[in-house]
Amino acid sequence: MYGLAxxxxxxxxxxKRGRNVVYxxxxEGTGAKILRIAFLNDRSREDFLGELEYVRYLFEHGGSVSNVISxxxxxxxxxxxxxxxTFFVCLFEKAKGKMLVDNHYRYREGVPISEYYYNCGxxxxxxxxLSKGYAPVHSRYSFFDKYNAEYIDKLIPGSLPLLKEKLLGLLKSLEGLDTDHESFGMIHFDYNDGNYSIDFDTGQITVYDFDNSCFGWYMFDLASIWGNGMGWIQSEPDAGKRKRFMEDYFETVxxxxxxxxRMDPSMLNKLPLLIQVNLMEGIIDAFEVMRNNGEEPECDEELSYYIKCLEDDIPYFGFFHEIYSCEEPFEYEIRNI
Known part of the structure; x- marks a missing residue:
């Protein structure tokens, strides 16, 4: 199909969260490629076409993404x-460079790390x-198509009634947000350093893995970048220093x-809310993985931590709260459900 002989x-x-088999x-003499085979029945042909058409659109209009190969x-x-x-198969150009984790979280020698923060933004x-001018042929789903009261009630165990209540309250808050052209459109929905590579010669970032892309608030992706920054300072015991670092980091982003x-200034005020939505997405994804793997629902230390943050209305992933421990970042006592 692709001439890969x-x-x-x-x-x-x-x-753990993987939904595909990837190769x-x-x-020699040709550019490396990435082959992706989807084996779960949780996405339709329309979903995949919506993703791939968006990636092709971004690439053809100057977006720094790994192009899909016909x-x-x-x-x-x-x-x-x-x-x-049925297995759905697609092929991508392999992004130039490598992930930060594969470079042991070292940035370009002799270059300030602020360049990386700036380039992420x-x-x-x-x-x-580019999304503001995107008119899809095969449309991806919109945020509320998936994240709604019916889905949450079905997915989250009945033994977590307070979590359900908080998730539903979060959805209610989102209903009042602008969905105009400048605030809402196609987003990556999983923008983190595991889903892009860096060319360490130039600092250029190339994005991939649009598997979760959907129509949502642009601020959601920015809230994801905010969360990514915590890793650079998570071992600092002083909450005040963590806060100052995050302010400087995000301003550079x-x-x-x-x-x-352009960014609507009023949407920036919604950053704490969209960070909570990132938290919600992570919790829902964890329960989806358990369901897809046929596992009984259980909460490890990390999932328990994030649930605690939502249930107790603790903002910013609890990063500036007494719940956070720099010795055991983002961990809380395991809870039975």
């Missing part, structure tokens, strides 16, 4: 049916600016972001 094809190590495809038939998406099960700002797109 002769390529050295190796599986990429999966992670690197390398051949098959020999000219399709962005291919299907294989085996034993009455700049690359996201470009994508959001916003400088990069504003260099590419």
């Amino acid at each position: 002769g390529y050295n094809i190796k599986p990429v190590k999966s992670h 690197t495809c390398e051949k 098959s020999r038939k000219g399709n962005l998406l291919e299907e294989i049916t085996h034993n009455h099960h 700049k690359v996201l700002g470009t994508m959001h600016q 916003l400088e990069g972001y504003r260099s590419e797109t």
Whole structure:
């Protein structure tokens, strides 16, 4: 389907939240590629086409993303049916550079880390600016299509009534947010350093893994970047120093972001709310993974921590609150459910 004969094809190590099987495809003299095979029945053909068309649109209009490669038939998406099960297959250009974790969280030698913070905002700002002119053929779902009272009631165990109540209250708060052209559009919805690579020669960031992309508030992606910054200062015992670092870090991110797109100042005031929505997404995703894996629901220290933050209305991932421990970041006593 893709002319990959002769390529050295190796599986990429999966992670707990993974929903696909992924392979690197390398051949001397050609650019490396990423093959993705989706095996869960939680997404439709329309969902995949909506994702891939968006990626192609971003790439063709100057977005720094890994382009999707058409098959020999000219399709962005291919299907294989085996034993009455459908697998959805697609191929991407491999992003230049590598992830921060693979570089042991060291940035470019001799270059201030603030360049990285700025570029995180700049690359996201470009994508959001392009989204403001995006008219999909196959449309991805919108935020409330998935995150609604019915879905939460079905997914979250009845033994967590306070969590359900808080999640529903969060949804109620979101209903009052602007969904105008400048505030709401196609977003990545999982913008973090596990989903982009950095060219350590130039600092250029290339984004991939749009598997969760949907129509949502641009501020959600910015709240994700805010959360990413915590890792740089999470071992600092002084909450005041953590707070000052996060303020400086995020201001640099916003400088990069504003260099590419306009931001409604009123939406910046919604940052704490959208951080809570990031928290909600993480909690819901954890229960989805358990369900998809056929596991009984359980809360480890990390999930218990995030649930506690929502139940007790603790803002900013609890990062400036007494619940946070720099010795055991984002962990709380395991709860039975």
